Amino acid sequence: MKITNITPYVSMPIEGLPWIFVEVETDEGITGVGECSDYRSTGLLVKGLEWIKREIVGQDARNIENIWQTIFHTFDDLNGRGYVSHLISAIDIALWDIKGKALGAPIYQLLGGPVRERVPLYTHVQDWNSEAGGPDAAAKAALATKNAGYQAIKTDPFPTQSGPDAGFSGPAEVERLTPENIRKSVEWMDAIRGAVGPDFELMVDAHARFDVASAIEAARALEHINLIWLEEPIHVENHNALRQVRENVRVPLCIGERHFTRWDYNEILNTRLVDYIMPDVAWCGGISELRRIAAMAEVQFIRISPHDALGPVSIAAGFQVCMTTPNLYRQECLHTWFDTFEQMINPMFDVRDGSIYPSELPGLGIELNMDTVQRYLVEPDTREYLNIDNAEEDATGKWIR
Ligand SMILES: [Mg+2]
Structure with missing residues (x-):
């Protein structure tokens, strides 16, 4: 079964969220879909997929592991973790979809079969920096989410640093939490905790x-909320700094959405840096790699909770692995996007009481609705991301915020 074509589609049914879907075609008429959406790097990723196409068209679509290794090592001068692992993920997911369809089985059956009847989810209420109101509105949203059947939610309660010391506020800046901002974060979480009760599961x-000092102060101030985890308290590039945070707080920690492949996780897990990990199936190296990372975490008695703030193919792929993972906490979702997912895929996920239930459909168990994908096609440049922050072009053509 030869791969005959690879086609990326950038579709944006929700403003500011361009999803990158990838269709892999074969000479036997079986087609698979993958995803590697990243809201800041859409143009880069589509260009990379064009290069991947040159490498793997003509290869046997059944040889998933060999193709994984081929892409990883062909581009390893770039470091296979990050950009390259995003590209691998899209292809890997599509190839598993093809294999499942060829064998007439859901992917979770090919991975060893289910260890659970359903995959529990966690979802979000608005972050402090969103424009959806203050703590009272967040508390109201949290209660509505609980009443809709969800058992766990996550939020970012931290205001962005402002004032004369704030600096550029770009993605590379390390922010400081002022005492005022920590107080506002505590108010935010107290309001949510008050609305949902003492036993509802909350993450921040x-x-x-x-910076390290801000992260430690924030974690200490939020200790009474009884969080399941504090996620990515500092930038991810310095594990020694994260260890300093870990040794000075009593809140469980979680990292992972900015870590990729088993090699990133090897050190994190072996040095016991965190209590939970959250690899993203569309970024870490696909279904093959999420499965491996989950097994590595199992050895350390650490639960995984796949990160997912992307499109429906990503959720479908993560779900397949979660069905077979004994050391699962929950799979992430944004339940407010499910109405859009209903337009994008067929059939829609079977979501009940805060969980996704499996089907017996082969492969990923869903098909992209190409009419909807085509309706929302956008150019694969970076403008979609910048528009989120109302970016404008200055006189020299440089994007400014
Ligand atoms: Mg996160």
């Missing part, structure tokens, strides 16, 4: 924004 995401 710091989005890798803060």
Whole structure:
């Protein structure tokens, strides 16, 4: 079964969220879909997929592992973790979809069969920096989510640093949490905890924004919330700094969406840096790699909770692995996007009481609705991401915020 074509589609049914879907075709008429959406790098990824196409068209689509290794090593001068692992993920997911369809079985059956009847989810309420209101609105949203059947939610309660010391506020900056901002974060979480009660599961995401001192102060101030985890308290590039945070707080920690492949996770797990990990199936190296990372975490008695803030193919792929993973916590989702997913895929996921239930459909168990994908096609440049922050072009053509 030879690969005959690879086609990326950038579709943006929700403003500011361009999803990259990848269709892999074969000479036996079986087609698979993958995803490697990244809201800041759409143009780069589509260009990379064009290079991948040159490498693997003509190869046997059944040889998933060999193709994984081929892409990883062909581009390893770039470091296979990150950009390259995003590209691998899209192809790997599509090839598993093809294999499942060829064998007439869901992917979770090919991975050893289910270890659970359903995959529990966690979802989000708005972050502090969103424009959806203050703590009262967040508390109301949290209660509505609980009443809709979800048992766990995550939020980012930290205001962005402002004032004369704030600097550029670009993605590379390390932010400081002022005492005022920590107080506002505690108010945010107190309001949510008050609405959902003492036993509801809550997580906080710091989005890798803060310096070590801010992260430690914030974690201590939020200790009484009884968090399941504090996510990415500092930037991810310095594990020694993360160890300093870990040794000075009593809140469980989680990292992973900015870590890729088994080699990134090897050190994290062996040095016991965190209590949970959250690889993203569309970034870490696909279904093959998420499965391996989950097994490595199992050895360390650490649960995984696949990160997922992307399109429906990514959720479908992560779900297949979660069905077979004994050391699962929950799979991430944004339940407010499910109405859009219903337009994009067929059939829609069987979501009940905060969980996704499996089907017996082969492969990923879903098909992309290409009419909807085509309706929302956008150019694969970076403008979609910048538009989120109302970016404008200055006189020299440089994007400014
Ligand atoms: Mg996060």
